[in-house]
Amino acid sequence: MESKTLKPILAVYIALFILFLYGPFIVLGIISFQQGPEGGPQFPITEWSTYWYRHLFGLTPPSRIAPLPVGEALIRSLILAFMTMVTATVLGVMAAQAFRRRFRGAGVVFYLIVLGMMVPGVLTGLGTSLLANNVVHIERHWWSTAFVTHVVYTFPFAFLVMLAIMNRFDASVEEASWSLGVSPIRTFRKVTFPLIFPGVLSAMLFAFTLSFDEFPRTLFASGRDQTLPLAIYGTFSVEIHPNIFAFGVMTTLFSFALLAVYGILMGLSVRRAKKMAMQEDIS
Amino acid sequence: MSAQNATKQKTATFRLLAPGVFWMILFLVAPIMMIVYVSFWTQTTFAINSTLTLDSWRNFFASEAYVGALWTTIRLWLIVLTLTFVIGYPAALFVGLLVKSKTLSTVLLVICVIPFWTSFLIRVLAWRPMLGKEGAINIILQKAGLIDSPIEVLLFSELSVVIGMTQIYVVFMVGPIAFMLGRIDRNIIEAARDLGAGFGRIFWKIILPLSLPGVVVGAIFVSVMVLGEFATSGALSGRKVNLLGNVIVTQVGSLKWAMASVVGVILTVLLGIVVAGFLRIVDLKREL
């Protein structure tokens, strides 16, 4: 009874909702094909062209519009995201492993970790800069001050993902392994880790994406050299041109590629984890 | 448990947690305490020194602009929170509860999350050509004959900030709620229907309460992001909307660290009250 009227209404609603979510993205996509270099970042489209995509890669004749300062910034963002991903995931796995047993102060530790995702970037960024400038007297760099702040932000996410995985993990396989004479360390390598690996992969993906797109914290904490979001922000105050939209489309495609890689890895990881545990010993 | 083994256990747990905990203390707790500390520092034109004073605090409360920013922040936060909830809940209901096949619901969730993968800043920017006088919305509405002249208030106003923020953050509301709804055992709803309960009743007594932890998590996510916002208000309101985050950024821009810290403390307190308030409603640790 209730589903018959409710479901179609909500189905329409969800269609509108998705439209709402994608609206700016669609506009962004359309405008990226604006005529250049005179075309501006608004409607109407004077002429369809791929000018701005070519401009991104430096393939157009010089014009008064400066290319986006992305090259180095992109590399920095990638490296920073990678460093963050590794650190946050390792910390997350260790912390989740610790939480498998009850211990005193578990509540405090839990909220201390989760606090990291609840404090807005402006605040952690501000605080870190203050510390760096006035107490520790170091310069701010993307690979130091921004890095530690990124981990503060992503570690809780990795932790929560691993916690959810560990909760569903049946510990009796570990006990079975011990009873067969296999040491706890070896048990972790051969039994626990292969089974939690999909979770680890998700945690890594989360941490990487969050760091790659991370803006407020980095604004304060990264010092002279910019990461990608900072480079983009830098163009805000100046006139914007459709090249930034073309850039947005490219980064989205990059994200899709990342997601596809993740999907493939997930599919393979299940099979690979099994083989890993077996093959390695047979050889 | 014999004492020897209890200690062995504790060391293992300690070793696993120590790096993470120390990291958070050094790089999260210390910065926040630093902000509190510096808010009491003396501000000279371009520098600060550690002589303690209440000057910056007094300046904050004496200034209409700054206090105004506080009220604007709270007001905008409440509006966006309500909107994300009202708009997001039905979507979560559909995805989490009414879609039978698991693959379809995963696909829908992925679709909802994909926009999240475009750089945040670029998505903010994309609203300009949507909302402007010659923007997409006005063009469509005019072509459809619904309005005669373009709606001006869409861009560079508080409304544009609200629209932008709602669109960007609604996903954070949908996710947790859909997750909690998905965990509801359908048999409970079946049983209620067999007992004669109408949809309204089922919703109020079963669905809503069971989804509450998801609502709270979503509300916390949205609140944290909105309260800390400055990019969206900066890009879409043309300097008209000043949030606490904007104040911090501009203050830091002119090296007024003390004042920035004052605003930082106020923001922290505000956030603390909000999050603590939400956490009272639901014990998150249990839900996990």
Add this chain to the structure above:
Amino acid sequence: MTHRDASFRLEGITRRYGELTALEDIDFSVEQSGYVSLLGPSGSGKTCLLRIICGFEKPDAGRVWFQGRDITDLPAHERGIGFVFQNFALFPHLTVFENVAFGLRNGAVSVAEAEITRRTAEAIEMVGLAGLEDRSPEQVSGGQKQRVALARTLVMQPSLVLLDEPLGALDANLRERMQTELRAIRERLGVTFLHVTGSETEALAMGDIVAVLDAGKIIQTGTPDQIYDTPASSDVALFLNRFNMFDGTLSDGMFAGPFGTAAAPVARHNPRDVYAIRYDRTQIFDKGAALPGPALTARFLASEYLGSSIIFLFETADRKTVEVDHHLSFGEPRDLEVGGEYVLSWDPAQAIVFGKGAAA
């Protein structure tokens, strides 16, 4: 250390969880290899005891001895005691073969590849799983999973194997077959099996020795016959689900109960006065017939046919159910009228009497 020394001893094992005492001062020892059943209802602490012997948990007090060594502080992976889990705990990411070979591959002592293959194949053969080596655990049935778990443990050649309700997840038919097989395997290998179960028929059918556990304490140990014929307390008698039990008063060698009085020259010490007579020693008579012993009037409710015997259920005047088991080898059963009144009686010499006043 002899190869097949399966002796283990528990001394004063106590384990508490906060307010709850799971095990209290348990003393138990097994000298020679054999099949040991540990019988107890849920909550009796039997799984906890098993986990302490194997090393998954540490006792709050007491020591565990195995093969003459004190292993109480030894971690589980160094004890050399096998454990078969109730839910099998097979490694989901490995094949059947690799599951069985796991201990050989990853143990502290390095084993040559050829030997791993040989011993694994032998173990798989022994439990009757030949041909299933390449399947994954999801692809085999419950009974087969059981055998994989067994093979995995046995391939390590432990002298002591702990089995935690191993047959609980199997259907009745399979359970019976596995009972026979487990005994056969144990006998062939000459190791000790310590088998925990809540089913009294299973415990008594399988064990050479049976220990009865209740509320954290061992209340009787003995051969199945001893337990069945001479239960040490009315609680044990209750577990065995074999006796009609009546409350009453024991004094001066006479027991006064709902059946009148009966001679009770011998009694065991017990917290309460209880009179017990086996189901299959209770007999049915018509009213007025000559009786071998006390007379208990009861109304016939229903009967149940169990293949080789029939169960008759009666209800006494005070609404208590009394059961009579008639084994068909003793002749054809009587035709009884439902709702009819009959008299139940028995040879008082076969009754087991418990009394507060009896000598301890």
